[in-house]
Amino acid sequence: MRQILFSVVFLSSYCFSQESDSLHLNQSKKIDSAKVLSKKEIKTRDIDDVVITGTLKPISKSKSPVNVEIYTQKFFQKNPTPSIFEAISMVNGVKPQLNCSVCNTGDIHINGLEGPYTMILIDGMPIVSSLSTVYGLSGIPNSLVDRIEVVKGPASSIYGSEAMGGVINIITKNALTAPRLSVDLMTTSWAENNVDLSTKFNFGKNVASLLSLNYFNSTKRFDENKDNFTDAALQSRISVFNKWNFVRKENRLASFALRYLYEDRFGGEMQWNRSYRGSDQVYGESIYTNRVEAFGVYQWPMKENIVTQFSYNFHDQDSFYGNNPFLATQKVAFTQTYWDKKLGNHDLVLGATFKKTFYDDNTPGTMSSDGLQNEPMKSPIFGAFIQDQWEVNEKNTLLLGYRFDYDKIHHSVHSPRFAWKFSPNPYHTLRFNFGTGFRVVNLFTEDHAALTGSREVVIKDNLKPERSINGNLNYVWKIPAGGRLINLDASAFYTYFSNKIVGDFDADPQKIIYDNLNGYGISRGASMNVDFSFSFPLSVNLGVTYLDVYQKFDGETGKSRQLHAPKWSGTYSLTYKFKNNLAIDFTGQFYGPMRLPVLPNDYRPEYSPFYNLANIQVSKSFNSGFEVYCGVKNLFNFTPKDPLMRPFDPFDNNVNDPINNPNHYTFDTTYGYAPMQRIRGFLGVKYNLK
Template sequence: MKRILFSVVLLSSYCFSQESDSLTFNDSKKPDSAKTLNKKEIKTKNIDDVVITGTIKPISRSKSPVAVEIYSQKYFQKNPTPNIFEAIAMVNGVKPQLNCSVCNTGDIHINGLEGPYTMILIDGMPIVSSLSTVYGLSGIPNSLVDRIEVVKGPASSLYGSEAMGGVINIITKNALTAPKLSVDVMTTSWAENNIDFSTKFNLGKNVASLLSLNYFNSTKRFDENNDNFTDAALQNRISVFNKWNFQRKENRLASFALRYLYEDRFGGEMQWNKSYRGSDEVYGENIYTNRVEAFGVYQWPMKENIVTQFSYNFHDQNSFYGNNPFVARQKVAFTQTYWDKKLGNHDLIVGATFKRTFYDDNTAGTLSSDGLINEPMKSPILGLFIQDQWEINEKNTLLLGYRFDYDKIHHAVHSPRFAWKFSPNPYHTLRFNFGTGFRVVNLFTEDHAALTGSRDVVIKSDLKPERSINGNLNYISKIPVGDKLLNLDASAFYTYFSNKIVGDFDTDHQKIIYDNLQGYGISRGASLNIDYSFSFPLTVNLGVTYLDVYQKFDGNNEKSQQLHAPKWSGTYNLTYRFRNNVTVDFTGQFYGPMRLPVLPDDYRPEYSPFYNLANIQISKSFKSGFEVYGGIKNVFNFTPKDPLMRPFDPFDKNVNDPVNNPNHYTFDTTYGYAPMQKIRGFLGVRYTLK
């Protein structure tokens, strides 16, 4: 069972793109480093951007006691992708992990922690949860995005269960300020076709509506590694989004949004067609997804600042993994009301949340303890939270938070939080965050390996909620270089897990055995981001992350490294702008060796090689609003070797053949760690009418 216990404010009227702002000083208050700049205006990025994710209310990024990273839609357009799942790879320390080499479903890892530890929000609402952590991420088109806010580290006092590793908040466009018309059409040499269309219209002076349509189609089959399986899953997907924003007196908030998603996804043997769906003749993984989302915010018409938020999502899943069916349905309703009060130097927020989840599927996860009766999960959860942000003086800000959740199964759950920001001058900022986290698991919606049929799932005992204690230290330095600033953003983090729920892939190669860890888990590491704009039109953004994620079992001093958590990883983004509105972007990610789920006596390496996924794009914009772009993805043509075990026997009909299979290998889809798509070209055109 998996629940999201959280609270976050939807402030859709605050939609700012990532642009350059100016930092200036009065002569009498200039630090010595600024005096050397001959009073020139210093350019820096995002110093006054408004963020909401870290502290539940709008606050200048430079004043937030919680470190928040901001990425605009333009940033992700440097490497155009059809969905957020692929685009988020451009963020240092965030990795979209493919969990299946056949159907290419996956989740998003922050600082090496698996996808279920990442809370993903749309306009601050728990839209992406449970089933959609695996099946819905690729259905969120980039056309919806105004900006994305990323918080790395604990946030359970605000967001609840899944926020043990971090939060990704997708802020959608505001209908009041969105362009009148926006069109983006892209195709690739692998026959991936993507269309984004959005338009807005006004009803009077105070009401605006944004209508967005995304269609993605990829139906051509490729098998470049000759294993008779599709290298990339075929997809036919449509997403329709409609958002209403209302202009009210005193800028009070009011918005409402609806989204519908349909996807038909297939991966499997090249000769598969719909007639083989559910059979054991030709292997295919075919997933139908129907999803409806609704969410909104309303600020009460009164003197006190009281805001109510609400969301609802319905997810219907109809899938076959070979001849193994997975049919599931989920309904989640959520509401939250909070009171925001300014008391001297204290910003006080007090709120309450209520969430009701219905979940049912055809697996053992929803059976009674005796295995005889189907028992869908019906889980009402009540939450209360309080937060005090105290601006002690211009240099010091303190944040204290506490959350209390209660449900009928796990009873009371407590989540405290502490954050401190020290900024002696505009060039240096130190932030320290400490908090506890918890997580309750629904294995069958989180671990794709449990659904493929390639391994049996065994639950050894009643699973207890995971607990964590987390600390995060962040330092930002802005170093004057000429009339520019070199921006450094460094972080160190440490998380201690108890009752960690782990899947044992090693004891029995035909099973995944789940149990609470008899021992503890550690996630620790450090990251560094550097960005600088040269005096000539070159901008460089570099990021590197070091991770050490492992478990230790009672009575055993040896580390068990976390699967799919590379020790080293990083991102790079180089942009050169020519005078004739031509821009060249060179972007990519690199990953060091990561531990992979191998079988006993596996001939494949237990650790992946170092690899680099690079892309280059050339674009030209015109005054008429058109922009043409094109380039190459996966420039260095990297793909994993042997991602599937025994692809010629996917139904394990010849496992016990002593001559041809003396090691009793079974068909396995979990080894893949990177996309199988080789080098390919792309071409697109955008048009924006403001």
């Protein structure tokens, strides 16, 4: 892991992945911090990292005014998982949050902000958003990943809505440089079976196609806490991915990709079977998901650097939460064209975007005001942006950016940003970023508690788009130590939210009431990561994040803590490599107390305990291309207590029983804050043919 850390930023990077495909990593100049360097080399050589995109074009991290964290596939292989959703927990300050203890739906939190504030990109395209954040994240297999960029902080000046908390850009493998054959088979003692297969085809010297198949199956039921509910959702999932890369004159960009996902997911009472789907006899949450994605990039065949990017996704969900049906369809089309022009010390980018979202479901959210006819949401948004990256001198770089969006409901939205980088020498880099973010919300696609029917959703008044103002200070210090480098990366951030849309879980246990906050919201904190390799074959990565996330209501003296936002959290990764290609990885995450959604007079604690999720892996690679690995997940065997309220009465048949239920508790699935899977072993084998 290199230059890993946190910095809250307003970055941009729609085209990163495609440009990365063209340049690829072997064309970037870099010095691996884990490599032994002589003191003379450290003093005389430029200390640089892999080529990245922080400003809509490839640029070395050391020169970028925007801080971006980069994670390669090998980093995530230290704790093998079947999907990105689980793997991303290894990133400091990023938390995959389980929002339902029955079907295990989840989203990704960055610096304590809820999932709808995080934009998930695949190859720079806004593929995963809205409805797909509920279940689509689990359907992105690690086998597709070449590397991942993480940007923490508002990025609306380039990405528009849904990027208020940060951006996670999943960069898929380049078909031109991918292995001819790649196989990864893994199973666990909880009967989780994962198969990753990929192969590439060359059509002459200028065209290559990558075909990837992922199959995940977990159908054995476990109930270790004896509440008669499955501890983990059962899943049967298949993902097929096909990407085409083209070699063109003057290294012009051209790629196109397709992906299909199908998932059958169930969580509920142990005796449930398909005959009970939608009934009120045995409780089960059953979700069928069909999803198609297409995305690509094309650089125009002309002297000027003009690039067009496009994406389309179709998402269909057929689900029952107990006897409550939820049927939804979403279609999102996106296109962007930008012009990159170098003028002396200025690098200008000028672009325009168009995004159209179609959304329909069977809830009152898509009904007419009189409730007599269905009115699907059709939301076109036009955008234009400009930015200027100005290299003032060798030590100072400035970036000025501005974005304008027009939405038929919210009309004009303006998003400026400013970034400054100061590097007095190759060992010290200081970055300051300032900017704004905004978010347009469709609650019915974002809140799982609204979908399950366990709580009624109430939307008060006309919701205004959320706005935020953010400042971030990032410091990177590369410390020479005995011929090696200690990488220290630290950030402090502060975000002020106005018109913040909040869900009131406390006023009525039967409802979630949404409204613009009469007051303001604050997200502030600090992060630090340290990366060091010893003279003996041990490398260590440690990270810690402090968060203070809350809302302040007008007329009240106190403040309301953000749900599922621990004040302290951290990650760790220790790797020891032996001479015979044997390696041991010890990885994990720890979380301090976080506020949970409790019911009135709830006997369960309002704050979770401190807990640690640790994993250990032993792997052995062979010259033939094979690798064998095994290990233990959740080494300390931690699981939450009482994740479900009244699991013996999931249909609330006896909620008003004054003797057996004097507090009128209702069945509730939102209290869980960590996976219910206990300690378990895993075993796998890989093969790569280059």
